[in-house]
Amino acid sequence: MMVITQDALGEENFHVAYGMLLFVEAVGVIAGSPLAGKANDVFGSYNLAFYLSGAVLVVSGKPEIALFDLTCSSAVAAANYENAKKITRLIN
Numbered sequence: 812m813m814v815i816t817q818d819a820l821g822e823e824n825f826h827v828a829y830g831m832l833l834f835v836e837a838v839g840v841i842a843g844s845p846l847a848g849k850a851n852d853v854f855g856s857y858n859l860a861f862y863l864s865g866a867v868l869v870v871s872g873k874p875e876i877a878l879f880d881l882t883c884s885s886a887v888a889a890a891n892y893e894n895a896k897k898i899t900r901l902i903n
Contacts, residue, residue, distance in 0.1 A: 839867075 820828045847860035 817825045817829075843860075843864065847857060847864075850859045850863075851857050
């Protein structure tokens, strides 16, 4: 996740963005255990806690995957363009 953050925001803003990312992650870590315990008290099972944590993981991963695909597809397209130019020069 650190590399994606650095690629998306650049070197100059990386330390601020990564600090915010770790803060938001810490909020989830701190709040997760008490909420899972409360769900166990209310429903008698930890199933809801596992389902919710899995759903949050999937939902939070979607924007990163989209950003990663955008970054990779543009980098691959640029590399393919450069390779095509080199091959054209070699052929001619």
